[in-house]
Amino acid sequence: MAANLPRSPLAPAAFPALPMIDGVEFAAVSAGVRYQGRLDVMLAKCAPGTSIAGTFTRSATRSASVLDCQVKLGKQSRDGAAILVNSGNSNAFTGRNGVAAVGTIVQATSDATGVAADRIFTASTGVIGEPLPFERITEKLADLNAELSADAIADAAAAIMTTDTFAKGSMATCDVDGKIVKIAGIAKGSGMIAPDMATMLVYIFTDAHVAQEHLQDMTTRLVDETFNCITVDSDTSTSDSLIVAATGASGADASEHPGFEEALGSVMRDLAHQVVRDGEGATKFVEIRVTGATDKTAAKMHAMSIANSPLVKTAIAGEDPNWGRIVMAVGKSGAAADRDTLSIWFGDVLVAENGWVSPTYSEADAALHMKSDHIRIRADIGMGSSDVTVWTCDLTHGYIDINADYRS
Secondary structure (H helix, E strand, C coil): CHHHCCCCCCCCCCCCCCCCCCCEEEEEECCCCCCCCCCCEEEEEECCCCEEEEEECCCCCCCHHHHHHHHHHCCCCCCCEEEEEEEEECCCCCHHHHHHHHHHHHHHHHHHHCCCHHHEEEEEEEECCCCCCHHHHHCCHHHHHHCCECCCHHHHHHHCCCCCCCCEEEEEEEEECCEEEEEEEEEECCCCCCCCCCCCEEEEEECCECCHHHHHHHHHHHHHHCHHHECCCCCCCCCCEEEEEECCCCCCECCCCHHHHHHHHHHHHHHHHHHHHCCCCCCCEEEEEEEEECCHHHHHHHHHHHHHCHHHHHHHHCCCCCCHHHHHHHHHCCCCCCHHHCEEEECCEEEEECCEECCCCCHHHHHHHHCCCEEEEEEECCCCCEEEEEEEECCCHHHHHHHHCCCC
């Protein structure tokens, strides 16, 4: 998959230098789950005292791994924890075989690492509906456990990629009562990206102590503002998982620390943006801001209607300032809108207002903005005071090329 795809033109220059997080170690191997010669299984092992929080896809056809993790998330303890992820096969829509595969992997991971089975969180990503060759994974667990290292997070990020063209990582630090705490996160995601939760795999680690209930509250709030505000193609995956692990090794208690929550949110936002920048076939990063809506729900409905419209996304790909498509998307969203109070901007260019094209509108200026690789669209509904920002990418023929032969 990813090995044959050119690097996204919106990709960062390189994988960032992430800090080592005390209390967590990583390893990655090539197990040949689907393809030979590429890292495709990663293990993260967290020390005793680690709090775990998470959010998962709301798909009605979610995978066996997701269902297993959701059950375990509600049975928290302060023991150690481990995360085991494979790429190449999602183990979704695989019936009882899928459930059995998860059980076997969990027990084998527990045996190899000494972590209790109810603290093993697994995920699989890749093709849907094909039996997972789990024995290829279990055969590598001894190697994974032996190779655990605090500085191997970059390998872990590479191992979870599917159609991603670059590994995704982000970090932040913050001061908690005079102690510097560190946060490092990795993510995968490129296609089948739409909220509920975000359609991807995300793993974030910090050496702060955060009580589990506080960590879960933070995670839920921040996901709604970040990963649930991105879309590539409006399709929600069966396998998406986000896990935050707080080892507590720094000794700093960030359970109710606003600065820590802000730093964690910055990592989530950066990773979410990287997923959009790696959208399948993407050439433009698109920020859509809706203001003046009747409430937050209406603002989100308008924003996602614009972000998910194939007509809007193809116009952006063609660098066409076709503002009529924004009017269309607002009108079809299902949220309250009024033609005569709607205003639209492309970048800083006022395009439409008062139910008609703005008398100051310059097609040349709007067209110039559309040539940028970072497009900003704003729609003011003019009916209230609520706003929201979402992020998406353009829709090019590259998306078709990738997905037309995804299984080959």
